[in-house]
Amino acid sequence: MDALTSEVPSTSSVAHHATGSSTISAANESIPERGKSNSSSSLMSRMVLNDNKAGMEGLDKEKINQIIYEASKGSKFYENERKKEEQLNLRIKEQQFQMDKLTPGKLQEGIREADRIIENLNQRYDLSHTIVHVDMDAFYAAVEMRDDPRLRNKPMAVGGMGMLSTSNYIARRFGVRAAMPGFIGLKLCPDLVMVKPNFTKYTAVSHLIREIFATYDPNFCPMSLDEAYLDFTSHLDWRITSSAIDRTFLLRPRSVLDASNIESSADSACVCDLNKVLRPLLVSSDELQERTLSDFSVSTVIEKLCQNSERFKICPECQKSFPSFKAKVYGVSTEDAVLEMRNRIEQRTLLTASAGIAPNTMLAKVCSDRNKPNGQFRIQPSREEVTNFVESLPIRKISGVGKVTEKLLGALGVSICSDLHLQRGVLYHLFSPTSFRYFMRISLGLGSTLIERDGERKSMSTERTFNELNQPEELYEKCRELSRALAEDLQEDRLVGKTVTLKIKTVAFEVKTRSHTLQYDTNDENKIFQAAKQLLKTEMKAEAPQPLRLRLMGVRMSKLSSDSGRCTLTSMFQRQMEKNSVTGTAPAKVDVEDKPSDRLDLTGLAGTSDVVEGDFHCIESTGDDDCAITSSDCDMQNVEKWDQNDNGCSEFDVKRLLEAKRHTAKKGSQGKGKQTVSILNFVRKADEKQTPKVCDESEDSSCSLFENSKSEAVVVIDGEYEEAVPERGDILFAKVPSEAVPEFTNEEPDLVRCPICCQQKRNWPLDLFNDHVDxxxxxxxxxxxxxxxxxxxxxxxxSTPSDLNMTTNRKRQKQDVQLPSQKKxxxxxxxxxxxxxxxx
DNA sequence: GCGGATCAC
DNA sequence: TATGGTGATCCGC
Structure with a gap:
């Protein structure tokens, strides 16, 4: 979260603290020899090594930053970073200015207000939950090391020249870390081994650990493949009453684990997770049915059982003999419970996890980093312990405080959490209420005590970085690809959306977004593409006569809703059609959402599936250059021919078409086929006798069914340009053929029927009818x-959370630092x- | 509603 | 040679 954008000032009373100006490499300057000024001139806070990560303590930052600087300087990326840094410095200056304006009276007022809010927050102090944050250690790297022993003693990272996702702890000693480009990693550590990521594998491992998570908190909240929040409260209650057997797990020693993943001869020992294959056998065995066994006797009994009984010597899964192991009985304490979970994870995946235990998510997150790797840390649930912990904690450790916030706050003399309280009078005036409240919560050590599954997703997007593209055809083609990919993703999740956003990044790394909100929901490739293309076109025009030079493009859909069970007019009419197929009635088929780019389907209407010509004034967009408007009578003089555009696919200037349409209407020409210029994907016409008095604008306002002066029912799709720009395969109509008329044989002329509930009324007034349909x-x-x-x-x-069925590595996340979640x-x-x- | 910025992973 | 992709939120306009 940010919330710190605009008017953020600083106080002069803390000016001596401020690192406000762009001077030197900033980050956390506790290093004494920092006195040295910026000899390498512009070392920016945003370019220096971010060592806020486990395994990166005590590095020679000076040297590392110099290497990073040398590798970056002069690049387009670097220049852009410099620009952003300047902007940030301006913001800090503004902050300073605002702070200087604060009178002592104002400050006092700020403190008063702050204390009032703090008092309020204090009412909500809740220590009754035990929240655990679990985080796999160097996850991707650890998986790769596990599966390739040759990597185990080398500095390695997962990723490529462009970007690294994770590095192992050896590489971290060189300053190589996640979010660093691979080529810089190589400069820092020439021996660095880079491994391509294998998400299928990471996802599989993620499944395993989530299965274990679920046994402690079925409602756990995964934050990514390797991280989750769990509420242990209920489990710990259960634990008190549990038997020793319940708390017993089988552990193969680390040496066995390490050996188990190495290719070995066929007669070697079983490598299955004993807790999966053997433990259930033991737990259900007669010998262990005595639930009152003491902690000590359980392990003894198990040991004897496995020594003496053949039943427990051969793995039922792999038919090999079980390896040596010991049965460990975990205690009922919180620490034991978490240790048990971590050990089970290790047994199952051969990978280690770290965990943080605290009364809320904010603290638990910080704790999980405390004893990384392969460790855990707990803040006892007492007011004192929490206060103690938070006091000296650098604000940068808090999830939600990034480098910008760190620098902004640093300029106000705030670097550790207790500073937030000291400076509350200033912060109150300089930050938004949201940010201020967030800061106060941090300083009190407050966080969310609720582990919630993510709500509905709010957006879905696809973006790609590429070598420079600047030709219109190339750019349109890329846009098309992205639109297609996005449409597929949306359809897979049965989602539709209204707002299409185009994202571009120029070769100078400047990022822009441009969005447009449609009148209707869609997940159709063509619809998305039309919108995105238009936005792209506008950007290209803005750049003309220079070409638009891009290194990245993305398309996002937001304002999402679910497509499943959606009651579109489409589905209504379809349902109705099915119902009526017996009686022979056939309401107009409006099929916009489902098959938007299909050709006009006249099948079953006039006994032909071809586009009818002659009386029709229709043009099929073939995408060819020679495609032109040929409507005979319609006044189309203002309509020029299609622009050659978009990779050979013609583009039609709809504004002109609509203009022509208006023009035609104004002239009032009533000749054959002149009344309506409709751009449509599908059209049906009613019988003259049965002309519905319909002018139905459904939720999809771009699709309207109306009656023209020939008493023909026409479906028109002519709302905004997105849906109006004809695509290859679309058909333009000036008129509807009367031959292609379905018979409404079973209906009386003035009888209007609701397509959903089938209620019928004579002369149903249009607005009332619409209300009813609504x-x-x-x-x-x-x-x-x-x-x-x-x-x-x-x-x-x-008890198995649905999220165990992950299908993609796409994730939704949620931060506890936000305002009360508005559950949608x-x-x-x-x-x-x-x-x-x-x-x- | 839009666009820029920030943040997490 | 070379600096990611996805999703969310906040702020100002």
């Missing part, structure tokens, strides 16, 4: 929701009535 849609939605909930309720009792319920449509009104 209501019906909601009703169906509610039903679906309730059904969902019921089925969920039925399955909640299962299911989206409500306008005019939704209460549940009661639906069902009474």
């Amino acid at each position: 209501l019906c849609l909601n009703k169906q939605t509610i039903k679906d929701i309730l059904q969902d909930q019921e089925s969920q309720m039925a399955s909640t009792s299962s 319920g299911v989206k409500r449509s306008k005019g939704q009535s209460s549940l009661l009104s639906f069902f009474k």
